[in-house]
Amino acid sequence: MKYKSQKVAYWFFALSMLLFGLQIVYGFIMGFAHAGYDGLHEIIPFNTAKAVHLNLLVVWLLSGFMGAAYYIIPEESQRELVSVKLAYVQLISLALVGVAAIIGFHFNIWEGRKFLEIPRGLDYLVVVNVLLFLGIILLTLFKSKRRTTTSLVLSMGLLFAALLYLPGMLPFDSQVTDSFFRWWVVHLWVEGVWELIMGGILSFLLIKLTGVDREVIEKWLYVIVGLTFLSGVLGTGHHYYYIGVNKIWLVVGGIFSALEPLAFLAMALFAVNMYRKGEKKHPNKLALYWTLGAAIVSFVGAGLLGFAHTLPQTNLYTHGTLVTAMHGHLAFWGAYAMIVLAIISYSLPNMTGRKLYDSTIGRMAFWFSNIGMIGMTVAFGVAGVAQVYLERIMKIDFMEVQKLTEVHFMVLIVCATLFTTGVILYMIDFYKHGTPTDEALEIHN
Amino acid sequence: MLSKKQARAFFLGGTLVTFLIFIGLTIFSLSKDVDQTNHENITPAVVRGKEIWETNNCMGCHTILGEGGYYAPELTKVIDRLNLKYNGQGEQVIKSILMSEGPWQPNGRKMVAYGMTEAEASDVVAFFKWIGEIDLNGFGDVVGVDRKISPLAKDKNNK
Numbered sequence: 001m002k003y004k005s006q007k008v009a010y011w012f013f014a015l016s017m018l019l020f021g022l023q024i025v026y027g028f029i030m031g032f033a034h035a036g037y038d039g040l041h042e043i044i045p046f047n048t049a050k051a052v053h054l055n056l057l058v059v060w061l062l063s064g065f066m067g068a069a070y071y072i073i074p075e076e077s078q079r080e081l082v083s084v085k086l087a088y089v090q091l092i093s094l095a096l097v098g099v100a101a102i103i104g105f106h107f108n109i110w111e112g113r114k115f116l117e118i119p120r121g122l123d124y125l126v127v128v129n130v131l132l133f134l135g136i137i138l139l140t141l142f143k144s145k146r147r148t149t150t151s152l153v154l155s156m157g158l159l160f161a162a163l164l165y166l167p168g169m170l171p172f173d174s175q176v177t178d179s180f181f182r183w184w185v186v187h188l189w190v191e192g193v194w195e196l197i198m199g200g201i202l203s204f205l206l207i208k209l210t211g212v213d214r215e216v217i218e219k220w221l222y223v224i225v226g227l228t229f230l231s232g233v234l235g236t237g238h239h240y241y242y243i244g245v246n247k248i249w250l251v252v253g254g255i256f257s258a259l260e261p262l263a264f265l266a267m268a269l270f271a272v273n274m275y276r277k278g279e280k281k282h283p284n285k286l287a288l289y290w291t292l293g294a295a296i297v298s299f300v301g302a303g304l305l306g307f308a309h310t311l312p313q314t315n316l317y318t319h320g321t322l323v324t325a326m327h328g329h330l331a332f333w334g335a336y337a338m339i340v341l342a343i344i345s346y347s348l349p350n351m352t353g354r355k356l357y358d359s360t361i362g363r364m365a366f367w368f369s370n371i372g373m374i375g376m377t378v379a380f381g382v383a384g385v386a387q388v389y390l391e392r393i394m395k396i397d398f399m400e401v402q403k404l405t406e407v408h409f410m411v412l413i414v415c416a417t418l419f420t421t422g423v424i425l426y427m428i429d430f431y432k433h434g435t436p437t438d439e440a441l442e443i444h445n
Numbered sequence: 446m447l448s449k450k451q452a453r454a455f456f457l458g459g460t461l462v463t464f465l466i467f468i469g470l471t472i473f474s475l476s477k478d479v480d481q482t483n484h485e486n487i488t489p490a491v492v493r494g495k496e497i498w499e500t501n502n503c504m505g506c507h508t509i510l511g512e513g514g515y516y517a518p519e520l521t522k523v524i525d526r527l528n529l530k531y532n533g534q535g536e537q538v539i540k541s542i543l544m545s546e547g548p549w550q551p552n553g554r555k556m557v558a559y560g561m562t563e564a565e566a567s568d569v570v571a572f573f574k575w576i577g578e579i580d581l582n583g584f585g586d587v588v589g590v591d592r593k594i595s596p597l598a599k600d601k602n603n604k
């Protein structure tokens with residue numbers, strides 16, 4: 001840590017950890033419901049659990065991205081944040097809006113639109129909150145003489161992510177157009193601008209951890225985000241195949257979304273090659289694990305498993321089945337959860353001054369959570385493929401098929417327990433670092 | 446070898462071009478001539494039905510147009526499906542589910558008891574009817590009633 005104001009990142013990361021833990025609880029509620037045990041139905045029906053699971057995911061990732069920006073931007077632009085006080089105001093208001101939304105979901109206060117369930121009134125508060133965040137980041141960047149590609153790509157990702165929230169607020173009478181523009185948010189986030197955020201964080205981490213020349217790393221960063229937009233923007237069409245719009249999307253979406261894995265492949269090759277090339281071996285091994293892990297697992301979860309159902313011929317049958325849930329888990333985990341855990345693992349010792357670089361707990365956290373998540377993905381996948389054949393092709397009734405897939409959810413719960421053990425170990429490691437101090441300013445990395 | 450400047454030009458150029466094509470295609474696919482969203486049949490009842498659908502987050506359990514939760518059946522073609530299952534009484538069955546005061550649990554899995562009024566339930570049915578008539582590029586046959594299979598054969602499958 002070089003600047004005092006970077007410490008604010010710690011509290012965003014702490015909020016992330018808290019909400020992440022809660023997200024998992026609601027995942028278990030749904031897992032048990034699918035396995036036939038819906039004992040909580042009267043208090044937390046499935047639709048409440050699902051809305052909470054998804055929104056907590058988005059909020060803890062955003063909190064992680066914001067923390068990452070508050071840590072990275074001062075270091076890259078070589079100056080303090082323009083206002084630390086406002087950053088804390090922003091943190092607290094983010095937590096309040098998030099918690100208010102989650103509580104509302106338990107009282108039927110929501111907009112039933114997947115991923116965008118936050119009710120309209122709170123949407124405006126989200127906008128204000130994000131504007132405040134962007135104001136702090138962009139002003140800091142603007143006032144500095146040093147604007148690196150890494151910080152520009154990261155900030156551009158954050159700015160576009162905010163702008164893209166707006167189409168999701170447009171009202172429509174038609175379910176079709178409603179869904180059409182909902183994807184401008186959801187798809188263009190995860191397969192577009194969030195990849196810029198991920199790329200920016202990845203590039204920062206690789207510069208720090210491998211010691212490879214910045215110019216080389218940032219050149220490849222441009223290539224990666226170039227591939228992302230080149231494929232991802234028109235790739236939105238893979239959500240337009242079967243929702244009641246023109247057939248042209250079958251062609252456009254099919255071709256361009258099939259190219260999307262290239263950006264993730266490039267990211268994985270890039271990270272592994274920079275690691276090989278690097279002469280500096282940074283002592284923070286855990287951060288390196290998570291960084292390379294994010295680049296590789298995102299290629300599997302988003303790239304390969306996304307490709308598995310993105311061609312219109314396949315998607316005709318898998319659209320809206322547990323196959324989608326299989327992909328959703330490994331993609332979100334590999335790309336976004338792991339990159340947030342990577343920047344936390346890197347920055348935590350620097351902010352707190354405790355160099356717990358290579359603890360056994362930390363390593364176990366990495367392996368348990370990843371093996372657990374891969375197991376969960378397989379369980380969803382088996383259930384999903386069975387569903388596609390029995391329900392969509394054999395035309396057996398939905399509920400009959402669901403009964404048959406209950407056993408796969410028992411497997412899911414076992415794997416989720418391993419996953420959760422890993423996450424708890426990660427949180428213990430987080431806690432053991434203590435809180436940030438100004439003395440840690442000395443550590444330069 | 447590629448320079449950083451060229452890499453940046455690739456990023457900016459590629460983004461601009463695909464973004465413009467994307468906007469163009471959006472305008473095209475929602476334009477009147479090729480519109481297949483069944484927009485002209487949206488009545489006030491359909492709009493009210495959609496409102497009820499949204500304020501209760503039905504999508505949290507069910508899918509519609511293939512989007513939503515995977516806990517409860519896909520509802521895009523629900524009227525067709527239930528008509529077949531209940532001898533043309535699909536609409537009636539849906540209404541009674543929505544108006545029920547106790548949780549509906551045909552196979553052990555529970556649905557929230559909404560206790561809707563007759564008028565609200567009719568609005569939701571209007572919404573389902575409208576959505577059931579959209580041209581879905583073939584997806585409707587996959588999640589709906591497959592006319593290639595006779596009701597008798599289907600009955601056997603269900604056993």
Ligand code: HEM
Nearest residue numbers: 190238257260302306307309310319320324328331332335
């Ligand atoms: C990190 C990147 C990605 C994340 C986080 C992600 C996440 C998700 C999620 C959560 C869904 C379900 C959306 C919903 O139904 O509401 C989804 C759907 C889908 N994703 Fe991804 N995805 C990513 C990348 C990709 C890529 C690169 C591809 C293609 C190569 C892809 C192909 C698809 C397809 C085809 C669907 C639609 C499934 C359906 O029809 O039900 N995804 N994705």
Ligand code: HEM
Nearest residue numbers: 024027028030031324325328329332333337416514515516
């Ligand atoms: C203990 C861990 C977890 C369990 C048991 C679990 C379980 C589930 C279940 C049962 C669903 C609902 C599927 C349906 O609609 O029927 C779901 C949805 C989802 N979960 Fe998890 N989950 C867990 C952790 C996670 C994590 C860590 C992430 C992200 C990194 C995640 C991301 C998602 C997403 C994106 C969806 C929506 C998928 C879709 O609708 O296409 N979950 N989860």
Ligand SMILES: [Fe+2]
Nearest residue numbers: 187191236238
């Ligand atoms: Fe997508």
